[in-house]
Amino acid sequence: MxxxxxxxxxxxxxxxxxxxxxxxxxxxxxxxxxxxxxxxxxxxxxxxxxxxxxxxxxxxxxxxxxxxxxxxxxxxxxxxxxxxNQRSAFEPASSTRSFTIGMTDIGEIYFLPTLMERLRQQAPGVSLSTVRNTAVNLKDEMEAGKVDLAIGLLPQLKAGFFQRRLFKQRYVCLMRQGHRLDKKKISLAEFSAAEHLVVVSPGTGHGKVDELLERSGIHRHVRLTVPHYVAIGHILQTTDLVATVPERLAQRMTEPFRLASHTHPAKLPEVAINVFWHAKFHRAPDNHWLRTLVFDTFVDEGGG
CATH class of the missing domain: 1.10.10.10 (Winged helix-like DNA-binding domain superfamily/Winged helix DNA-binding domain)
Structure with missing residues (x-):
């Protein structure tokens, strides 16, 4: 036709x-x-x-x-x-625009400290708010312009969305400094024998790691289960628990909580963390500026 x-x-x-x-x-x-x-x-x-x-x-x-x-x-x-609906060029230095980004608690810990500093330097009047990727209908909220960007492992965002990879990351073992597993190489037997802290985060993609460990027949003695990553630094620093976490989260938590991270003994896949935005706002100057700021700040060399 x-x-x-x-x-x-x-x-x-x-x-x-x-x-x-x-x-x-x-x-x-x-x-x-x-x-x-x-x-x-x-x-x-x-x-x-x-x-x-x-x-x-x-x-x-x-x-x-x-x-x-x-x-x-x-x-x-x-x-x-x-x-x-093209608009004039976005002027970050004078803008008082408020942006909303969908991300997990891991994203808030890893991205926000650096991103807020960049905003202070380039767009001091711009404000930012976050929403949980799993707490809203992300597809509809982004199509309506209520959420400007989403960051994470989000396979549900396909039709009508652009995406760009920020980086890939592996999973590591995280524990307090001085833990008996605080050493260069951890065996699967030592990993299985340890007491574990497990984060249950449905809908984020990270839950698939726990499923993979179970399917691989790797048994863990789970002493504590929590619904988010925010508290694990406080918990690990005063216990003998071990957690399996994304590497970039571990990087943010080792120094302030006196923790140690080591290569995971299990063969776990790397995960890709992407930025998503709706096609409706692909050419919007303000959306373009924000995602470019995120790309310039966080994309690995050759990883975009």
Whole structure:
């Protein structure tokens, strides 16, 4: 089919249905009646020769063809939106803009001290807030412009998003200085025999490491389980517990908490930490400035 045969508003409606999965919600978002949305969907079905969305008890589910269209349509609409909403160049030195970044508690510990210093130097009027990647519907919040960037291991952000790698990192063993495992090489037997602190962080990607250790048949004597990484420095410095943590987190915690980190005895995969942003804001000067600041500050040499 030719583009001249297609009403762009039908693609906007298609994109809304991908996000909301309910005709009533799409009607509210677009200021239309439900019959108008249903009629528009019928037109699009006829034009494309596919049902596109099927009614189910859990909402309108996309067909395989609709899922195939999802990424290019979302990307194209985002680029059109950006082109039509170009603004003058962002001036960080005089701006009082407030940005929101999605990240985990690991991200806050690793990124924020350095990032806030860079903001102080380049954009003293700019403020920053963070949200947990797992505490909000990140995809919808970023599409709506409520979250500007997200940083982490986020496989759920695909269609309609750009991403760039900051770095890869491995996992290490973290413990107090003077611990009996505070030595250059730790055997699997010594690792298994130790008492462990485990962080349960569903939805962050780091939980897969615990699953991999279990599937590999590596037994751990877990004495303490916590839901986040914020307290582990305080806990490890006064106990004989050992934690498996990302290397860059360990780098931030060894000196202030008098901890030691060592190569992990298990064969664990490296993980890639990426920056994500929505295609709708790809050309927005303020978003471009912020992510460039993050890239310049944290991208490994050759890692971007």
């Amino acid at each position: 030719e583009l001249r045969d297609l009403d762009l508003n039908l693609l906007v409606l298609f994109n809304q249905l991908l996000v909301e999965r309910r005709v009533s919600k799409v009607a509210d978002n677009l200021g239309l009646t439900q019959p108008a949305v249903s009629n528009a969907l019928a037109r699009l079905r006829k034009l494309l020769g596919d049902e596109l969305f099927l009614r189910t008890p859990t909402g309108m589910q996309p067909t395989p063809f609709a899922e195939q269209l999802a990424e290019p349509v979302t990307y194209a609409l985002g680029m059109i939106h950006s082109a039509l």
